[in-house]
Amino acid sequence: MGARIEHPTLYGEGAAGPALYGARCAACGRVSFPRQSFGCEGCGAYGEAMAPVELAARGTLLSFAFVRKHMGADIAAPFAIGEIRLDDGPVIRCTLADALDERALHAGQRVSGVLAHNPKSGADVLELRFAPEGR
Amino acid sequence: MARALSSFRPVFVAGVGLHPYRKYSPTPYVALGLAAVREALTDAGARWGDIESAYVASALLGMAPGRPMLRHLGASGLSITHVENASASGSSAFRLAALEVASGQSDLVVAIGVDKPAMVELGARQAVLDLLERDRVSAFTHFALLAQRYADAYGATPEDFARVAAKNLANGARNPYAQRREPRSVADIVAAAPLAGFLTSPQSCPVGEGAAAAILASEDGLKRLQFERKRTVRVLSSASRSERLYDDEGGFDAALTEETVRDALADAGVSPGALDVVELHDAFSVEELLYTERMGLCDPGDAPRRLKAGHFDIGGEVAVSASGGLIAMGHPLGPTGLGQIAEITRQLRGEAEGRQHPDAKTGLAHMVGLGAVCVAHVLQRDAE
Known part of the structure; x- marks a missing residue:
C-alpha cells in the first residue's frame, strides 16, 4: 500500500485488520497497552516476562467526548475521542472516525479500528481511528 | 499505615497566609512567596527566627527556588526542603511539615507554596513510553x-x-x-x-500565579508563640x-x-x-x-x-x-x-x-x- 503508519510502535496492520501492540505478562496474565518491558503494573514482573501480543482493534465504547478546542496542528477541532475497552482487555483512548454524528454514539456500542488517512500529517500517513461497527 | 498521625504528639496550624491568586504578572515569585510567609508569621504571632524548618512547594519554578526567596526573611540557617508533587505539591509540603512537628523533631515548621505559570517537561514525557493520543x-x-x-x-x-x-x-x-x-x-x-x-471554559480552573503558607506548631511551639488557644486548629x-x-x-x-x-x-x-x-x-x-x-x-x-x-x-x-x-x-x-x-x-x-x-x-x-x-x-x- 506504500502508506506510512503514524505510530508504528503502537499499532499496524495485523493478520485480521488493524492491531495494537501490547504485552501479556507471563507471571500474572495481565494484558497491557502500550507494549513495554519495564515491568508489569499488576505484579512487577519485567523483561522477557512481558511477552509481545497483538491486540485486535475491536471493543466496546465506554465514553466519548467531542473536543472543541485543540492547540496542536495534527488535527482540526472538532474531533471526537473515544474511551474503549478492547475485547483483549486494556482500556484505550483513541480518536474516532471523522464526521460522526454525536447523537449516534452511546456507551456500550461496539466499535472497531480502521487505519485512516490523516491529511494533516501528509496524504500518505495512516493513523488508527475507531468507529461504530456496521457504520 | 503502621501509625496514624494522631498516634504522635498533636500538631496545630498556628498561622496561615496568602498572596492573592491572579493571572501571570512580571512580579517575581520571591515577592509572592514572601507576602504569603509574612502574612502567616503575623497571623501566628511568630518571628522568622522562631521557624526551624521550611518545606517549599513548587511545580513550575525549576530547581531549588526556596532559599533565594527565604533568605530575604533573614538567613537563619533553617532546614529547607523542596517538594514537587504536581497539583498536590502544597498538600504534600503541608503533610511533611506536619509529620516533622508530630515526630518531635521541630516545634515550628512552615510549609510554603509558590508558583508562576511556566511550561515544564512532564516526567511522563521522559518515561520513553509512546502513548496513543x-x-x-x-x-x-x-x-x-x-x-x-x-x-x-x-x-x-x-x-x-x-x-x-x-x-x-x-x-x-x-x-x-x-x-x-x-x-x-x-x-x-x-x-x-x-x-x-459538556465542559465549557468557566468549568475549568485558571492556572495563574500566587502563594500560600501555613505554620505548623506543636504544643510547645504554641506556648512559645503565646498563641491564643481558641484560635487553634488541630x-x-x-x-x-x-x-x-x-x-x-x-x-x-x-x-x-x-x-x-x-x-x-x-x-x-x-x-x-x-x-x-x-x-x-x-x-x-x-x-x-x-x-x-x-x-x-x-x-x-x-x-x-x-x-x-x-x-x-x-x-x-x-x-x-x-x-x-x-x-x-x-x-x-x-x-x-x-x-x-x-x-x-x-x-x-x-x-x-x-x-x-x-x-x-x-x-x-x-x-x-x-x-x-x-x-x-x-x-x-x-x-x-
Missing part, C-alpha cells in the same frame, strides 16, 4: 470523558455540571484571594466557550496515596479519592457527615460531583440534586469549596493545597470574613495530582 486528550478532555460517563449513569444535564462552577464562582466573588471574582449564571456557563463534551490526620489498578480504569481519580479520603477520615475518627467545610480538587466541574459522592458526602448520583438544593453552599449542610475552589480561587499548582489549608483554618476559627460557614468545626482538604497521586488532611477546631 497523548496530545489529543488534554486534561479537559479526560474530564469530559468522565462527565459523559456520569451523564450516562445518572442522567446528569449540562446544567448539572455548570452548577458546580456557578456555586464556586459565587464563593470566589466573596474571597479577596480568588483569581476569578465574577459570579456567573448557570445559563451563562453552559453557553460559554466550549472545551470538550491537624487530625494526613493521608497520601497513589493510583493503583482499578476495575474501572478510566475512573481512577474518583477511586483514588475514595481510598485516600477514607484513610484520612478513619485516622481522624471523623465520619463524612461530620464535615462542615470541604476544599476539594475541582480543577474541572465534574470532579466535584464525583468526589463529593465518593467521599461519602452524599449517595452516588445524588450530588446534582444536593448541589441544586444548596446543600453544598456556604450555610448549607457542608460548605464545599467556600474559597471558590480551584475553579474560582484558581490553581497556581504549588500554592493550591496550602491555599485550601488557609481557607479551612480561617473557616474553623470563624475568621472567613464575607464567606463564613456558620459554626464550622471540622474540615477536609483534598488534592489530586498528576500521576495520579492524592493527598487529604482533616483539620478540626481545637476542643478547648
Whole structure:
C-alpha cells in the first residue's frame, strides 16, 4: 500500500485488520497497552516476562467526548475521542472516525479500528481511528 | 499505615497566609512567596527566627527556588526542603511539615507554596513510553470523558455540571484571594466557550500565579508563640496515596479519592457527615460531583440534586469549596493545597470574613495530582 503508519510502535496492520501492540505478562496474565518491558503494573514482573501480543482493534465504547478546542496542528477541532475497552482487555483512548454524528454514539456500542488517512500529517500517513461497527 | 498521625504528639496550624491568586504578572515569585510567609508569621504571632524548618512547594519554578526567596526573611540557617508533587505539591509540603512537628523533631515548621505559570517537561514525557493520543486528550478532555460517563449513569444535564462552577464562582466573588471574582449564571456557563463534551471554559480552573503558607506548631511551639488557644486548629490526620489498578480504569481519580479520603477520615475518627467545610480538587466541574459522592458526602448520583438544593453552599449542610475552589480561587499548582489549608483554618476559627460557614468545626482538604497521586488532611477546631 506504500502508506506510512503514524505510530508504528503502537499499532499496524495485523493478520485480521488493524492491531495494537501490547504485552501479556507471563507471571500474572495481565494484558497491557502500550507494549513495554519495564515491568508489569499488576505484579512487577519485567523483561522477557512481558511477552509481545497483538491486540485486535475491536471493543466496546465506554465514553466519548467531542473536543472543541485543540492547540496542536495534527488535527482540526472538532474531533471526537473515544474511551474503549478492547475485547483483549486494556482500556484505550483513541480518536474516532471523522464526521460522526454525536447523537449516534452511546456507551456500550461496539466499535472497531480502521487505519485512516490523516491529511494533516501528509496524504500518505495512516493513523488508527475507531468507529461504530456496521457504520 | 503502621501509625496514624494522631498516634504522635498533636500538631496545630498556628498561622496561615496568602498572596492573592491572579493571572501571570512580571512580579517575581520571591515577592509572592514572601507576602504569603509574612502574612502567616503575623497571623501566628511568630518571628522568622522562631521557624526551624521550611518545606517549599513548587511545580513550575525549576530547581531549588526556596532559599533565594527565604533568605530575604533573614538567613537563619533553617532546614529547607523542596517538594514537587504536581497539583498536590502544597498538600504534600503541608503533610511533611506536619509529620516533622508530630515526630518531635521541630516545634515550628512552615510549609510554603509558590508558583508562576511556566511550561515544564512532564516526567511522563521522559518515561520513553509512546502513548496513543497523548496530545489529543488534554486534561479537559479526560474530564469530559468522565462527565459523559456520569451523564450516562445518572442522567446528569449540562446544567448539572455548570452548577458546580456557578456555586464556586459565587464563593470566589466573596474571597479577596480568588483569581476569578465574577459570579456567573448557570445559563451563562453552559453557553460559554466550549472545551470538550459538556465542559465549557468557566468549568475549568485558571492556572495563574500566587502563594500560600501555613505554620505548623506543636504544643510547645504554641506556648512559645503565646498563641491564643481558641484560635487553634488541630491537624487530625494526613493521608497520601497513589493510583493503583482499578476495575474501572478510566475512573481512577474518583477511586483514588475514595481510598485516600477514607484513610484520612478513619485516622481522624471523623465520619463524612461530620464535615462542615470541604476544599476539594475541582480543577474541572465534574470532579466535584464525583468526589463529593465518593467521599461519602452524599449517595452516588445524588450530588446534582444536593448541589441544586444548596446543600453544598456556604450555610448549607457542608460548605464545599467556600474559597471558590480551584475553579474560582484558581490553581497556581504549588500554592493550591496550602491555599485550601488557609481557607479551612480561617473557616474553623470563624475568621472567613464575607464567606463564613456558620459554626464550622471540622474540615477536609483534598488534592489530586498528576500521576495520579492524592493527598487529604482533616483539620478540626481545637476542643478547648
